[in-house]
Amino acid sequence: MAEFITFFCGAAIILAGAIGVVVARNAVHSALFLIQTLLGVAVIFVVQEAHFLAAVQIVVYAGAIVILFLFVIMLLGVDKAEDLGVEPIAGQKPLAVVLGASLLATAITFVLVATDGATGVGSGDPERQLDSGITDIERIGRVLFTEYAVAFQLTAALLTIGVIGAVVLTRSLSSADQLDDLEPASMDLPSLAPEGANDEHHVDTVEEDAS
Amino acid sequence: MADGSYLKGFGVTFKKLFEDRVTGDYRGGKGLEKGKPDEKRPKADRLHGRHVLNRYEDGMEKCIGCELCAGVCPAKCIYVRGADNNPDAPTSPGERFGYVYEINYLRCIHCDLCVEACPTQAITESKLFEFSFTNRSDAIYTKDELLVGDDGKPQQLPWEDWRDGEDTMTSGWMRATSPAGDHRYEGMVHWAGELGYGVRDPEAGQSAEVDDDGGARPAASSVEHG
Amino acid sequence: MMFAQDPLYAGDWLGDALITGLKVLVAFAFLLVAVMLNIWFLRKVISDFQNRIGPNTAGRWGILQSLADGIKLFFKEDLIPDNSDRFAFKLAPYLSLVPAFLVFAIIPIGGDFNGDDGDGVVSIFGHDTLLQVADPPVGVLWFLAMSSLAIYGVMLAGWSSGSKYPLIGSVRASAQMVSYEAALGLALASVLLVSGTLSTHAMVIDQSGEGPAFFGIENILPAWYLLPVGIVPFVVFIIAGTAELNHPPFDLVEAEQEIVGGFHTEYSSIRFALFFLAEFMNQITMGALLVTLFLGGPNGPAFFFPEGWWIGVFWFFVKLMGFLFLLVWVRATLPRFRYDQLMDFGWKLLIPLSLGWFILLAFIQIGRDEDWSTAQFVGLGVGLAAVFVALAGMLTLAIRNARNERIEEMEDAHG
Amino acid sequence: MILAGLALTPPYYLVLSALMFAVGATGLLIRRNPLVMFMCVELMLNGVNISFVAFGADLNDVGGQISVFFVLVVAAVEVVVGLALVVAINRRRADATADDVSLLRG
Amino acid sequence: MRIPGLGETQSIADNGLEGMDHNFLTGNVENLVSWARSRSLWPATFGLACCAIEMMASGTAHYDLARYGMETFRASPRQADLMIVAGRVSQKMAPVLRQVYDQMMEPKWVISMGVCASSGGMFNNYAIVQGVDQIVPVDVYAPGCPPGPETLLHAIFTLHTKIESGELVRRREANGGGAGITIEQRDGQTAGLTIGG
């Protein structure tokens, strides 16, 4: 019963957040609703005993991806409220809603039709079974580094490529100007008396080191 | 980082844990009521505090209403009006006395030029600097408030935080400036007695520290100024 | 469905609920009091570092100072700036406070872990339970999740204020916290490598008892992870944790001299108090986590075996105080980093260092598991070292090269 | 307690997943702000994730969770590159919306 | 020691919890709040001239404002309770001063530190505002040019006493704390000779 309550709470959080993302006029608010949704998804994961995924969901999504969204929003200053009333393409909105609704109808129909056959067939591999004695973290680790090792490494490559791509795309053209000017202004000049000669009565502070 | 210079500073701060604290625990007089520590830093002799109007040993006021102090004040914060003495019951020894004497402490910059200017040493400064006002009129001290009491001590107004000894050290700046830069006059008494204190000692001056300087101290009358 | 492991859940549900509620309440109250004392402690100790007295008028030794601050702030007028985003402005303080509290849920603050059956289980009103609010299977990942949520409070506060200094502060904050979380996570991973579990409770049990022999003398060293993990992740964790807390010398987020109050410039009254609370609560939870991960949590020194659950609480607090003292000490000593130095320090020093150490630890771990001979160890170690050196050299070269190019570019541009 | 006798069967998750996906898709089509559109994509991905986990749980196979793991990574990369594009476009022309994609042609 | 203003402030205490019957509880809450306010009086960093140096000196080791919980000088006026106007206020600075004061949240107090802030001091001229109480309501005046740290401490204690005496809402407009003169605010024009160009 506890599962039910948790599930429905999670579902409510998710759907409220999802609708919020779509209808919020301000991009920052959308991002906040997105966090709400993602936290809800984490709850649903916990209900399904996927603890590790729940934690990763929060760390990766909430801790990185949405932060990135917010960062870009603040960086670009595009946090002005968007007028949802304007329709650049006439009739797009109703069509979009119709499309969404039909997608939903189709999906639910599929679910209702197909659920009967979808249950009860597990794979025989004990390492992949969810109810063997080990925790889900260990299980994911084992499978990830054995069966999916190649895919795992591919994702690493993908991430690297993504990062490089991002850097290339956002590289500012004027970065040469922003170089921190560490070269001393008069490095080669000896300490001068006004006459132009070095005089004895000065102490060069820079040569002197601490204590 | 290799030479530990990141970390050396920690030693400096850590040493401080075992050094004496330098804080003087002044609590604005509040602590005294509750029996808590409430120290005031000892005052320098020459400190320019709030002023007092002095009286002679016979109780006469020293102020003669000459308005020199008012004239020299850069902030124009002194208001003096003189009046003729009643010959039967004179307020001051001379012809005139200070009838009105006010100092606006919201203007006074404590430069003590008034003390230097006063020919009769009527206005000197106490060692009190712990006072504050909640309204403007409190800050305008009238003659009644400035004048020393019958024991020769400054009056202690409710918004002032007096401690022992601060009312006895008046006239430090007057003593310091009285030789007017002439070293031969240092260490000489040249002021009349004050109510409650008599004649105050002068500052020792240079002759106290340098013996072989310029011969003996001149008799007051033999030195020609200028 | 299993949220967390605790012997408690074997009992009846009503008792469980009551005990759990009690634990939450106690933890919350404890944290509030601890924060109060922490602020007072900070002000007193930093006064000592500076030859002054510090607060001494509010209560005896000024111990009620933070209470006075709190009450005053509570009764102060509140304000939401006109050009602020009201929704986010109101939300932000809670977003930074709640994670700070939630992290504390996984910290075991006491219990007797000594002896053979020392599993830290205590009995409250006849119910066996742990002295921690929850022990989820994901353990320290919970901490990472919550600390990444804590960024939102800072970020939204700065953004929603609708003025410039807070925005700069919040942008700085988010960049700083995200970068240092990487170093923090890697330091944490080193611990996980040794512990083999994510559960804080299991870690503390693992750290109980006697440590390795020290020059043949038993019972001297504790079994804390500090030893098997090594000093490097410990130091990295402290530094990155300090940065994560926005504590000096990493307090660029609220660097008064530069950007006034940083993200909380526009906050007043109780909302500001919440930020204040969150900041110091974070210090405590960060310290508690450090103690749990590296210093054996409630475990006392190995040679010291009194009985009772309270002894764990005692040791836990002693260690926590040590960390808090260290924080104050750092605050009193070091000047503030500049933004680019901070980023350099994080990305170019801490992250490579902790990553390298992590690989080294993994190498040793594997070697131990596979029973490598000394020759194998040395050979592979030399190879690994060579790879590291080559990598570091290449990195340095690349940085220098890029720099030279930029200088040339600049010289061309400026003639 | 009406719910007491019921079991939490896969259709619950799948319906939730479908709902999320549909909301995300609708949002993607409605909104013009490229950032919000990205968020809607995230919604759709998460909807699918739920069904992955649900199937995994139902089939007693950890493969579902593994898939989610990979989806997470892909989502992260997608966001990184996508946001970089948004930043780059925004440099050239402030307040560009998705209707101005023609910018990308040069 | 008696601190002046007690008599005046008590009559204002009525404004504090308006229309509320004072019973044991509200009385104690009020006491507690005023206790907290006096013990945790965070000053805004508003240093102007010489007095600012002495104000900072009061915060450091020898005088240690921290003893009263006042070491937390707030850079943001939103979080400050006390504005110490430390130094002369020029005609150019006056609007800024008022703005900072307006940004502070109630309850807020003002100490006019030094004679320049209180009345212009020796700078009785076109450039200086002759008394900051023309711009913001002042609670305590500290004399001296500049007031030594002890004088500032004394002023702060006077203020503490005012706060503790139950003055919950503190402005005392009606019963005239000042000496009753108002000076016309000059804006760019001197009263006497003016010359164009």
Add this chain to the structure above:
Amino acid sequence: MSDETAAAEEAEAEAVAEEAAVDLRYGAAVGESHGDVVLHATVETYLDVCSEARADGFDQLIDLTAVDYLTYAGERTLPGGLTPERFEVVTSLINHVRRERIRIRTQVSADEPTIPSLFDLWPGSEYLEREAFDMFGITFADHPDMSRVLMPEDWVGHPLRKDYAVGAIPVQFKAASNER
């Protein structure tokens, strides 16, 4: 200004100087004041004097200010037969090598208080000239930012002119009815 007229003026100035039997330095009459060398220039010769001085090694402008001689009680005689005007711009220069200071006093008339800016010679004159403008209303031609520096931008009048009142108010006393 064409070369011809400049030359003519120079010759005229020299003639005047000879007449008054004063030395000329950088084309300006040399005076002396309490051990300092003072050059007396006019608005026309000012810039030439300054640039020659700079060429001669006076590498730093140390001070620039103005004086309003409207109510000056004393006599004002200037060497070289120069006519005293209401305003005087005083420029102090320093030659670090010779450890020498000179002061250039330039007469500026009240009718047209304009004088060339020294910004191109010594950029450090920027604020000093702004101050002189702010306080005296003397305009410096070709100054990059001729605006008030100390007073608020919308202030009327130039406070340091002698006909600008000091703006004092009576000091408060209890017994005095604001009579002073």
Add this chain to the structure above:
Amino acid sequence: MTITDETPETIDGAARVRQRGDDAAVLRLSEAEAAAIGTDATTPDDDERVLLNMGPSHPSTHGVLRLMLEMEGETVIRSKPVVGYLHTGMEKQAEQLTFLQGCTNVTRMDYASPFFTELAFSLATEKLLDIEVPERAVWIRMLMSELNRISSHLLFMATNGMDLGAVSMMIYGWREREEVLRFFEKVTGLRMNHNYIRPGGVAADLPDGWKGEIEALLELLPPRLEEYDVLMTGQPIWRERLQGVGTLNTDEALALSATGPILRSTGYAWDLRRDQPYLAYDKVDFDVIVGTYGDCYDRYAIRLNEIRESMRIVEQILDKMPSGDYRVQDKKVTPPPRIRIDQSMEALIHHFKIFTEGFKVPEGEAYACVESPRGELGIYMVSDGSSTPYRMHVRGPSFINVQTMPHLMRDSLIADAVAIISSVDPIMGEVDR
């Protein structure tokens, strides 16, 4: 008439600081224009530039300096110091006060080093009066100036530390300064704004036991300075934050009329105490501290080491302090000794004359300057023969040094801007006067 074409080679390294228009480091934008642009909008020529207003009430602006910063991200492109928020009308006020009262006015100008302003005022007046002050007065003046230099630089150490986040340094600097102030209080009766050095000498002789006090001070300071070295000079974070930040070269510094530590930090050894000696500085031995790179670190190190040099001078003064009069014994300038008032009518008349109308100063104009902790502090004084100055102009070193800020800050981060403001060490009272 174009001047730039014929400028000599020697100074033309400073072309950068002579720029006008958009290329210049100085943002020449009036407040009204800035207000019109608004805080959120950007300047028209570049989309990413934002106008940020720092001050006048900002923790790190040393009082009431206001900076308009044109920022690109966190980088300062152009900037403009807006001053005048502490404009006190001192030059006008000086025309109302006699020469005797004048010191009370000027001493409130540079409140970190009041003795120097008093000294410059007195020197200028004495130049006009054409009087020679007695030996002892000269040495007392030197003693007080050097101690004041120490206290002023300690103040700098403290605020510089605070600006860079070293909170303890802030307290330590003040702690040592307090000790110096207590000596001042013993001598002059006030902690600040002393009105002690006056035309004709000093107001009062040194008090009894002054030598012991100074010896104690000289004993106390060196180990504390060592501590500063450990806490800051040797601290890598500190060095990183200051070295290479806010650089200026000699040509630029000269062109901008900068003096004091700013000029010396560029490696140019110019110190009035040595190069145009006043008082008795030619009779004491000390070194001029110069830097090499002209950066914030050099300016910090110069000030730290100048404390040491000042202590050296003070030590020599202790040995060489002559005895004798300490105020010129000219009855026109100095009031008579108090005892003479009672004895001689003439003295009484002089006393009254001096304190009512002050002493008259012959017609003429003079400029006197001293090396204050911030650079050349000069006073240009015109007298028309009355007892008040006809015109007194102050060459405030901070006022002129403030001009260097935009050039120092160009292309640096906002955190550096804070370090730069701090290293210029402006005293706003002197900037705005």
